[in-house]
Amino acid sequence: MFVTAAYAQQSTTTEGAEAHDAAAAGEVHTETGVAHEGEAGSGVFPPFDSTHFASQLLWLAITFGLFYLLMSKVIIPRIGGILETRHDRIAQDLDEASRLKGEADAAIASYEQELATAKAKGHQIADGAREAAKSKAVADRNAVEADLSKKIAAAEDRIADIKTKALADVGAIAEETAIAVVKQLIGGTVTKAEIVAAVKASGN
Amino acid sequence: MSNDPTHQFLINKIVPIEIGGIDFSFTNASLFMVATVGAAAGFLYLTTSQRGLVPTRLQSVSEMSYEFIASMLREGAGNGGMKFFPMVFSLFMFILTANLLGMFPYFFTITSQIIVTFALALFVIGTVVFYGFYKHGFGFLKLFVPHGVPGVLLPLVVAIEIISFLSRPISLSVRLFANMLAGHITLKVFAGFVTSLSALGALGIGGAILPLIMTVAITGLEFLVCFLQAYVFAVLTCMYLNDAVHPGSH
Numbered sequence: 001m002f003v004t005a006a007y008a009q010q011s012t013t014t015e016g017a018e019a020h021d022a023a024a025a026g027e028v029h030t031e032t033g034v035a036h037e038g039e040a041g042s043g044v045f046p047p048f049d050s051t052h053f054a055s056q057l058l059w060l061a062i063t064f065g066l067f068y069l070l071m072s073k074v075i076i077p078r079i080g081g082i083l084e085t086r087h088d089r090i091a092q093d094l095d096e097a098s099r100l101k102g103e104a105d106a107a108i109a110s111y112e113q114e115l116a117t118a119k120a121k122g123h124q125i126a127d128g129a130r131e132a133a134k135s136k137a138v139a140d141r142n143a144v145e146a147d148l149s150k151k152i153a154a155a156e157d158r159i160a161d162i163k164t165k166a167l168a169d170v171g172a173i174a175e176e177t178a179i180a181v182v183k184q185l186i187g188g189t190v191t192k193a194e195i196v197a198a199v200k201a202s203g204n
Numbered sequence: 205m206s207n208d209p210t211h212q213f214l215i216n217k218i219v220p221i222e223i224g225g226i227d228f229s230f231t232n233a234s235l236f237m238v239a240t241v242g243a244a245a246g247f248l249y250l251t252t253s254q255r256g257l258v259p260t261r262l263q264s265v266s267e268m269s270y271e272f273i274a275s276m277l278r279e280g281a282g283n284g285g286m287k288f289f290p291m292v293f294s295l296f297m298f299i300l301t302a303n304l305l306g307m308f309p310y311f312f313t314i315t316s317q318i319i320v321t322f323a324l325a326l327f328v329i330g331t332v333v334f335y336g337f338y339k340h341g342f343g344f345l346k347l348f349v350p351h352g353v354p355g356v357l358l359p360l361v362v363a364i365e366i367i368s369f370l371s372r373p374i375s376l377s378v379r380l381f382a383n384m385l386a387g388h389i390t391l392k393v394f395a396g397f398v399t400s401l402s403a404l405g406a407l408g409i410g411g412a413i414l415p416l417i418m419t420v421a422i423t424g425l426e427f428l429v430c431f432l433q434a435y436v437f438a439v440l441t442c443m444y445l446n447d448a449v450h451p452g453s454h
Binding site for chain 2: 045046047049051056059062063071079080083085086
């Protein structure tokens with residue numbers, strides 16, 4: 001303590017003032033580190049100056065003890081908590097993500113299935129409609145064909161009627177014509193029976 | 205300002221405190237211990253206050269340091285070592301922040317004080333020894349008896365193991381202390397060249413370019429060293445804790 005008493009007084013002065021003191025003391029400094037700084041009689045290398053050891057140990061114990069307490073009671077639990085929360089959160093998010101992925105996969109699968117059934121149903125409906133349309137078309141055609149053939153048959157009947165009637169008329173006309181022609185030609189009369197026979201013989 | 209490279213390691217009392225004839229003054233070193241704790245705890249506290257599920261950039265820095273140390277400890281000491289996670293995490297963050305704070309000009313580097321690094325190393329080794337005996341009783345001493353060593357060599361090997369164990373707190377503390385101290389002195393020396401050369405006129409200013417480049421390069425290197433030394437300290441802590449958790453497994 002007696003060595004550093006002067007320093008206690010100096011400690012309030014500025015660095016520059018101290019430097020000035022040192023310069024005024026005419027100290028010659030070397031870079032070997034063995035300096036004779038400051039006090040007369042304190043020629044010891046400053047880090048080895050044992051006069052301050054007690055003070056340094058005390059204050060180191062106080063400050064480092066405080067620091068250790070702060071770290072172990074406040075900082076480390078806090079950072080540990082942050083890291084653990086994050087770790088948990090990430091794990092939770094991963095679980096959630098895999099769960100959602102499973103759900104999405106299930107949704108896709110059910111969608112695919114629904115789509116397949118819908119497609120099948122659609123095919124079925126289309127097939128049914130096509131069949132129905134086809135059969136209706138066939139029925140319509142058949143009906144139309146039947147109608148037409150009926151009409152054709154009727155027309156043929158009428159034609160046949162007309163033809164027979166016409167042919168019958170042809171016979172009568174030929175007879176009358178033949179009678180008239182015979183009358184004109186030979187002036188005689190021919191019986192109607194003979195004419196009919198003759199017409200018939202000349203053939204239809 | 206003083207050109208003395210060791211001036212930066214001087215301890216100045218800010219609030220003189222004396223208890224029972226022992227000097228417990230609040231010094232600039234104490235101030236920077238408080239600043240280290242404030243900066244590290246404040247950063248971790250504020251960046252994680254949102255508790256964001258999606259982290260912001262700064263929050264992910266805090267989470268990265270958490271996971272970095274957690275995986276380091278799990279690899280080094282197995283799941284049984286995870287009960288020491290607050291300790292390793294505190295050590296790493298404290299040393300890293302102290303190292304990085306020391307990179308600011310005019311800031312005090314508390315890890316450049318041998319007593320600080322030695323106290324931290326003793327804390328680690330003390331925990332290892334205490335937990336080792338608490339958990340395994342005298343079985344903890346199997347640590348010094350490696351498997352598969354011929355009986356003739358055993359005394360020698362055990363002696364070597366004990367010496368190596370005892371040297372651990374020294375190597376652990378001196379590694380951190382010496383790296384920080386040497387780096388800061390080197391920086392100061394090269395930066396001192398710049399000012400003293402440029403005082404010599406035009407030629408000196410030209411000649412000061414090289415140390416200036418060196419200063420910039422060493423500053424970059426020092427940032428790497430700051431991280432690396434905190435990392436090394438934490439890794440070695442994990443390895444030593446592994447001995448406490450699984451003695452005789454090596």
